Amino acid sequence: MGVARGLLRRIRATGRIAEPAPAAAPEGLPEGVGDLAGSVQVRHVDAGSCNGCEIEIGQAFGPVYDAERYGARLVASPRHADALLVTGPVTRNMAEPLRRTYEAVPGPKRVVAVGDCARNCGVFAGAYGVVGAVGDVVPVDVEVPGCPPPPDAIVAALRGLTGR
Numbered sequence: 001m002g003v004a005r006g007l008l009r010r011i012r013a014t015g016r017i018a019e020p021a022p023a024a025a026p027e028g029l030p031e032g033v034g035d036l037a038g039s040v041q042v043r044h045v046d047a048g049s050c051n052g053c054e055i056e057i058g059q060a061f062g063p064v065y066d067a068e069r070y071g072a073r074l075v076a077s078p079r080h081a082d083a084l085l086v087t088g089p090v091t092r093n094m095a096e097p098l099r100r101t102y103e104a105v106p107g108p109k110r111v112v113a114v115g116d117c118a119r120n121c122g123v124f125a126g127a128y129g130v131v132g133a134v135g136d137v138v139p140v141d142v143e144v145p146g147c148p149p150p151p152d153a154i155v156a157a158l159r160g161l162t163g164r
């Protein structure tokens with residue numbers, strides 16, 4: 001009981017820790033984002049990342065940056081998703097799974113390439129196991145630059161999809 005009281009006191013004293021809202025959704029939204037009606041279910045695909053981008057995506061959906069407050073939510077299956085959040089250069093082993101995952105997402109669907117590797121292979125360009133950038137395998141609607149991109153840039157890109 002004492003532990004629970006102490007925890008409640010700590011929660012009350014800490015208050016809200018979420019970052020203030022980042023800049024509003026960027027201009028030049030991809031065509032048809034209105035079809036997603038302000039709520040976007042997101043399936044993350046690691047196509048060959050070093051996991052640096054995953055750490056930032058984890059932050060984007062954590063309590064501080066809290067992408068869910070703008071209507072973006074991670075889901076476990078592409079069949080439940082509206083959008084793919086793809087990281088890494090696409091490796092030989094992940095090209096076909098990425099294609100199949102894209103096909104499994106019902107339309108209208110969007111693809112967000114997160115990080116320089118996803119955009120143009122980044123530091124892995126020319127590596128023997130790399131097929132290409134995400135855009136070489138599936139159509140990309142939004143790119144988030146950076147190695148890795150900061151969580152607020154990822155949140156801003158997701159806000160571009162939700163329009164919130």
Ligand code: SF4
Nearest residue numbers: 050052115117147148
């Ligand atoms: S962009 Fe940078 S952090 Fe992200 S997968 Fe590539 S090397 Fe890793």
